[in-house]
Amino acid sequence: MPCEGCMERYNNSTDATMEFVLLGFPELLCLRALFFLIFLLIHLVTLAGNVMIFMAVVMEPSRPPMILFLCQLSVIELCYTLVIVPKALLTLMLVDGSTISFTGCAVQMHLFVALGGAECFLLAAMSYDRYVAICQPLHYVVVMSEELCLRLAVACCLGGFAVSLGLTVAIFRLPFCQSRRINHFFCDIPAVLHLACTQSYTPELALLAACVLLLLLPFLLILTSYVCIAAALFDTTSSVGKDKAFSTCISQMTITLLHYGCATFIYIRPKSSYSPARDKMMSLVYTNITPLLYPLIYSLRNKEIRGVLRKMLRRKKVALLSWDTIRPVICVCGKFY
Template identity: 50%
Template sequence: MTLQEMDLRGENYSTATGFIILGFSSRLSYQQMLFGLFLIMHLVTLGGHMTIVLVTLVDPALHIPMYFFLRNLSVIEICYTLVIVPKMLANFLAGNHRISLVGCATQMCFFIALGGAECFLLAAMAYDRYVAICNPLRYTLIMSRPLCLQLLTVACTSGFLLSLGLTALIFHLPFCHSHEINHFFCDIPPVLEVACSDTHADEVAVFLVCMLILMVPFLMILASYVLIVASILRIHSAQERRKAFSTCAAHLVVAVLHYGCAIFIYIRPKASYALEQDKVVSLIYTNVTPMLYPAIYSLRNREVQGALRKVWDRIFLL
């Protein structure tokens, strides 16, 4: 690999034209086993989210704001996993784990953009549930289609703009001779680890952007659910209370899984980073939780189950 040798403050460093993704294990037998395991998980994830997209499009009963947001959340999840998993699977089988500088920056940019869009979209979904439960008589008036489209546009645009700025900030840094990334994709903390210059200012900027992407929507979700729970507890009918809780449970579980893993990775001091441990947590939120989301949303949702049966009958009873 060609490296441009330079000297900065008396220290030698190099501007790498690419990186080596170390992944998990160098043993071929483990690589093949992991390839098979994560290929199955990836196919299940894609199949689950594509199913949600399909049923929420074809069933008119699901053409409401709640399922509009759910459909777009699944689209984001599909793109999100496609940014990370195919390259990870290729590395399990390939002897060469290299990724170009541009490829690494592109992967990081789309990963942050889609993850940020998901964070903001989950906040929009919490607002939808708040209006549905706390102001049901005006729900259709407030949650109009133009507002839903505006919320989706703001979520995606905010995610991509913040991602572009953050990626540019990180990749303006010089990188060391040892350009090995101790991770399975180009995530922020391991890429910063191989930077040679002082990264304190960059780490502060990353922290602030992550606070904006993660904590602001998460606090909005918590505030929404405080009001939602207070409203539900005022409902006299136990059956109506259970129904109200059930409409929020899936979204709350997904939000806790998504934000819990992301906050653990990105909003903590650098001194507490443990890349081997972080790889496991990253593996969970890039592979395991996206696979679970369709099941979480459909297992106790009678409307989704009914739509699935209709689609099944149309396909196999023709």
């Protein structure tokens, strides 16, 4: 049921021409230039790290399954930051916040949830890859075939986008009868739901269903994989094998805890406990800091990724020192002198 006093605006509340206002951080008005520079630098470093990993994997002719998953993770993080951060930086610099259309807000939320959901499924696929590599090493090449990896990669993306589409449609069919000023720096789910003028539990049930599919289900698969890995390592007498298996899993476990910890804190709670200031600070972590850490504590710690990057840098160095590259410089210098 729509709230009282809002019935006259009910029919126009989902008009595609309406606009929302992203307030950003009005409480940090005096420090907005400093925060803009900090988050711009973080954004550029994040983009550079993910682009470098993607290029290194693309240029490598032999790609193990984990390398392909890491490449997909880098692409997801690259798109994830591009969906959120540029608009957030603009919102941070404007005193009165920035406007975003009804359609633009819906698209931003859809892509944000879809990419985050695809990442959840991808982390589950990567944990299965580690399970097969550690618990069934002799069958790894047969089980984790290129065809299976491709199917898992496509399934992760399609699953995230399908769940996100249903959730976004459920939210943006609501009447927005209250203020259209979103106390956030992007169209996050709790911030948009807070503006909805309805007493129905349907949107919260849709959010709960999305959390079960995107968070709980992949997390249970990840937990099952690592329980099996721990059981297999417990039966292993070789300390070298245990250390090697632990080093291959610790990075993914760290990323999983960061990703699921932030998402659980923000989304698995009732609408009545919504806190704009707390949500915005937590959102800063998982939209800026966490994507920055991914290439550092996961991909760049991977032995195969480091090897690929060294090969790429070595080829670039050789290309820069080749005679075809140096000759024009020598000719120009000779003419000058």
